[in-house]
Amino acid sequence: MTFDKVYQYNFPTIIRFGAGAIKELPAYLQQNGLKRPMIVTDPIIASLPFFKAIVNDLQANQLSVEVFSEIHKNPVKSDVYKGTEVWDNTSRDSIIGIGGGAALDVSRAIVLRVNHREDLFKYDDLIGGDVYVTNEVPHFIAVPTTAGTGSEVGRSAIIADDVTHQKKILFSPKLMAKIVFADPVLTMDLPPFITAATGMDALTHNLEAFLAKNPHPLCDGIALEGIYLIKDSIERATNYPDLESRSKMLMASMMGAIAFQKGLGVVHSLAHPLSSLLDTHHGLANAVNLPYGMEFNIVGFEDRFRRIARTLELKEETGAAVVRYLAELNSRVHIPQRLNEIGVKPEHIETLADLALADFAHPNNPKPVSREDFKQLYLKAL
Template sequence: MVVNRFYQKKNFGFDRYISSLSLIFSFIKMDIRQKFNFSFPTTIRFGVGVISELPDYLKQNQLKRPLLVTDPIVRELGFFKNIVKELSQSGLSVEVFSDVHKNPVKTDVLKGKELYQSTDRDTIIGIGGGVGLDVARAIALSINHHRDLFDYDDLIGGDKYVTEPIPHFITVPTTSGTGSEVGRSAIISENESKKKRILFAPTLMAKIVFADPELTMDLPSFVTAATGMDALTHNIEAYLSKNWNPMCSGIALEGIKLIGESIETATLKPDLLSRSKMLMASMMGAIAFQKGLGIVHSLAHPLSSLLDTHHGLANAINLPHGLEFNYEGFEDRYEQMGLMIGLKQGEGKNFINYINDLNKKLGLPAKLSEIGVKNEHIDTLASLAIADFCHPNNPKPVTEADFKSIYEKAQ
């Protein structure tokens, strides 16, 4: 009887979400094969093996011709090929689009739209990390919206033009970083300038997320570390954001705790428990940062635009410096974050040292010079950073001179 109750699938609404997390992960320690349903902010099917439910889900929703959107690396991995195989063996007509850049640009989206239309697809499934999921979401937007893609940029009020329905949209995360699977926006760059644009609307949220920790097991240690630090940065910056949203703050703190418990193991000696915690914490960071991000992301975005730096790596290097900038006046928040990752009462200042040490343990570089940043880049990076859309939500104001000083310290 106990075993039967344990294996019963459970449904959690928002009112039970946060209070259920400790219970959920104590269950995972008992049996990693348990699966869960969540309903915040969209339907999330979470657990080892849930990806096997995708063919039946499509059939139940009378969907027969999915377009799978991913990146060139994921396309060649065994689990992706197995997804395609299982969908095809279930009698579904599958097309795959993976012609995307590491930092996706507008033409990537337009190519995907053309394939969707020319092959008469009826649903879009984004599979991968931030790249595949952002491109998939942008393609979904473009199918029934025919203005120039960047007319829908949220920063210029473009969300008002998002008036038509989008195709049935499903997300399948394969990394624990951006949390794009639960998001309502896509970041796409201009082809020439590499300026990042935000496409946003509530209707761009996936109908369902299949979050299967097993799909993250093939990630190499470096990618696990970089994407994991991205997830940690999301939770930290969401918690520090000047905007008031206690629900997001609570989720961010729990996300920090889960990452503190699992990122080293997930990177250096991965198992399903650590990968499960990281995948959950990644989604929590993406949910929490609707409260806002901050200075670290404004430091990181120009590195991706100018030097094509991996976003998670850019965040990891800049995170200690952003935390140092924000510390004075917000000591109480650092105390709380320190407690969540295991520091003692009164050791909040050591949270910054903890992040520095964590980067070292994960084998990530500590300086910008180690990833190709040169002194002559700094002025350009600072001008791009001050124009970025994240730092207005920082707990304290930032000037271009501040950005330049931080880049010089990080160099």
């Protein structure tokens, strides 16, 4: 595979992948009779030259563009409501999510809310809310600018309650983007820290999907290849980025998101409370907790870890070797090893354990996780 061409994959949605893919966006909108797109992004991306170039290109093709960027780095319900007000007040005909997980989650939640106006969390998948997603939704296009969450190929949005900080999942097949423009060039200027944190997020997705208890051989194969691509490219993408390493990371990120329809696990349930309570970057929260969560899962699942070790091409094909590799990889991409290095204090532990137990991810972990398990994992990582 070369990395300077645009390819098309249809899995699960249409993916235009490769350097320069973003240049196809204006023609795609015109071909589909869409003239008034609303772009949802975050405030940092909205200020960057590449984003302004995208907007200028759309406007040069006689397209009316409205930008909404008032979102938190860990999105909350009020972000979605504000974005819906912009939609209502500016007569838009489509939504383009441009950014990382936060922007794509908010854009997808706005897609839902446009024609579903009851309380947003009525549609929470964990309480069966997907059955209420019955109306049509606007034309939705996803453009990832990080290689981490893989939200561009997903069917769900994770949005937190402004007050309780508990994360909710909004899910429906209707929320899948009609098309994804995955252009690795848009990730080239990411700073090393964001590259590392989002890359470790993608690795966590692939690892937890492979270990998740629900049987899904298709996702297992995708997850293992995603693990291999990240092993092969994350250090270069972080420290000496080039088009090949960025392309492999972007592909592996999408693969992780496809694979985790099988489920996630203990690491995400450790990480989510850090984001909602302390506003920790999600990828960083996953990365720091990853070795500890993986170590918790080894006993009883040695064969699964043997296959992971083989994929990582480790000399010793054991779970312990996988955990050592993950800790060393964090160091090589300059991720902290301990929670106390990212603002977690002993007085946070009890609240974090409560939030982790209430989280949606760990029921799919290969082994059960109790509140005491969460508390001890946090203390070990502290």
